[in-house]
Every structure is written in C-alpha cells, then in structure tokens.
Amino acid sequence: MDELKDGIADYVVDSFHTAQDKLLRQNTGSRIKTMHVSDLVSPCLRKSYYQRLYPMYEMTDDMRSILFHGTVVHEHSKLAPFHEITMCYDVTKDLAYPPEDVKQMDDKQREGIISGTVDDVVKYGDHYVICDKKTYNSKGYTKKEVDPSHALQVNIYNVLLTEAYNITAKYGCVLYLDKMKDLKELPMVFELDPLDDVKEFMRSAYSKLSDVRPPEGEICFLCNGKNKLGKIYCNYLDQCVKDGNRFDKK
Numbered sequence: 001m002d003e004l005k006d007g008i009a010d011y012v013v014d015s016f017h018t019a020q021d022k023l024l025r026q027n028t029g030s031r032i033k034t035m036h037v038s039d040l041v042s043p044c045l046r047k048s049y050y051q052r053l054y055p056m057y058e059m060t061d062d063m064r065s066i067l068f069h070g071t072v073v074h075e076h077s078k079l080a081p082f083h084e085i086t087m088c089y090d091v092t093k094d095l096a097y098p099p100e101d102v103k104q105m106d107d108k109q110r111e112g113i114i115s116g117t118v119d120d121v122v123k124y125g126d127h128y129v130i131c132d133k134k135t136y137n138s139k140g141y142t143k144k145e146v147d148p149s150h151a152l153q154v155n156i157y158n159v160l161l162t163e164a165y166n167i168t169a170k171y172g173c174v175l176y177l178d179k180m181k182d183l184k185e186l187p188m189v190f191e192l193d194p195l196d197d198v199k200e201f202m203r204s205a206y207s208k209l210s211d212v213r214p215p216e217g218e219i220c221f222l223c224n225g226k227n228k229l230g231k232i233y234c235n236y237l238d239q240c241v242k243d244g245n246r247f248d249k250k
C-alpha cells in the first residue's frame with residue numbers, strides 16, 4: 001500500500017514539474033536571439049561569457065522552482081499599462097529597433113543588439129519610474145540597499161527605454177519580494193545614472209562578451225564559497241581556473 005502511495009506522490013510531483021517546465025518554456029521560447037540585459041549585469045562578466053559559449057541546459061529541481069516562482073510573480077503583477085515591454089538597442093550604432101524587426105534579422109544583422117524586457121514603467125507625479133521585481137530569501141536579514149547588479153539592470157533599461165520610446169526615467173525602484181515572508185514587499189528607490197555613462201558601460205561589456213578571449217574572472221559570492229554551506233554557485237569554476245586571469249573582487 002505504501003508503495004502505491006509513493007507511486008501516486010511521485011506521479012503528482014512529476015506532473016507538477018511538467019507544468020512548471022511548460023510555463024518556463026513558454027517564457028524562454030519568446031526570447032529574442034541577441035545578447036540580453038541579464039548577460040551584462042552578472043557580478044562576473046566571465047560567467048556570462050561562458051554561459052553564452054557553453055550553455056547548460058540541465059535544469060535541477062531547485063533551479064526550476066526558483067525560476068517558476070519568479071515567472072508566476074511577474075505574470076500576475078502588472079503595475080502599469082507599460083508592463084513587460086521588450087526593447088532592442090544596438091550599442092555599436094546607438095540605435096533602437098522594434099523587436100519584430102530584430103526577430104527577422106540574421107545573426108550578422110543582430111550583432112551589437114542588446115534586448116531586455118522591462119517589468120513596469122510607472123508614472124509618479126511628473127516622473128517616470130522603472131520598476132523591477134525580484135523575489136529573494138531574506139533568511140533573517142533585512143536588505144539595506146539595492147543590489148548593484150539590480151541597479152545596473154534598471155539603468156540599462158533606462159537606456160533602452162530612452163532609445164526605443166523617448167521616455168527617460170529619473171528614478172528606478174527594485175521591488176524585493178521576500179519568499180520567507182509570503183512575498184512581503186521591500187521597495188528600494190534610487191536615482192538613475194547619466195545615460196552616457198550607462199551606454200559606455202554597455203559598449204565595454206558588449207565588447208568583452210564578444211571577444212575571442214574570456215574577460216577577467218571576478219571572484220565573488222558566486223564562487224568564493226563564503227556562505228554557510230561553502231556552496232559554489234558558478235558552474236564554470238573548472239574552466240575558469242584553467243583559463244586563469246582571475247581577480248578577487250572583495
């Protein structure tokens with residue numbers, strides 16, 4: 001009888017995982033084949049470089065669960081009419097393109113283009129504010145400030161928004177949603193950087209990610225093992241050590 005119950009339990013969990021996979025496939029299926037904003041904002045650019053060169057398709061149950069959670073939250077939290085809008089911008093030509101045009105381009109024509117999907121652009125008084133939602137586990141600590149890579153992501157969206165829609169936001173807001181506390185909200189509002197500075201960063205990051213040699217490895221929380229379980233979050237450690245040219249970000 002226990003065997004039967006175990007079988008039923010496994011079947012139900014497998015079915016749930018299939019439903020999760022289906023939702024995640026729908027989401028990744030619509031991704032445009034260009035470099036993405038997320039490639040530029042990793043704490044270590046070399047990790048993004050490896051990810052593009054050697055994509056890992058293996059999905060662990062933990063990864064599926066994290067991605068599913070985030071996708072569900074994003075699909076059901078529209079903050080403004082300007083919601084989940086995809087934008088494409090060529091860093092080398094300083095030009096924006098409609099995503100429909102980019103989908104028709106060949107690989108050569110897509111070179112230089114970075115695409116990204118902004119969660120929401122809200123209007124507060126006279127100000128446009130770019131909002132990005134992030135689910136996270138507080139694990140007993142309270143965030144004091146916005147994560148630099150999250151702030152950078154919003155700054156890059158501001159470039160795309162300006163070039164594609166002629167709308168420039170002065171402020172960004174990352175809305176952290178704590179999975180340990182039933183998605184309790186923690187908004188972090190910050191002033192956005194000058195567009196030219198962000199564009200310069202984008203050009204530099206794009207060129208490093210397109211080079212034949214990997215960029216420097218920035219040893220950071222992804223691979224320094226400085227966490228309770230001594231876990232390494234980067235799957236490319238062996239390749240990275242082999243390639244050398246790593247520095248400790250501290």
Ligand code: SF4
Nearest residue numbers: 044217218223234240
């Ligand atoms: S192991 Fe560390 S330094 Fe190397 S690619 Fe991964 S995150 Fe970057």
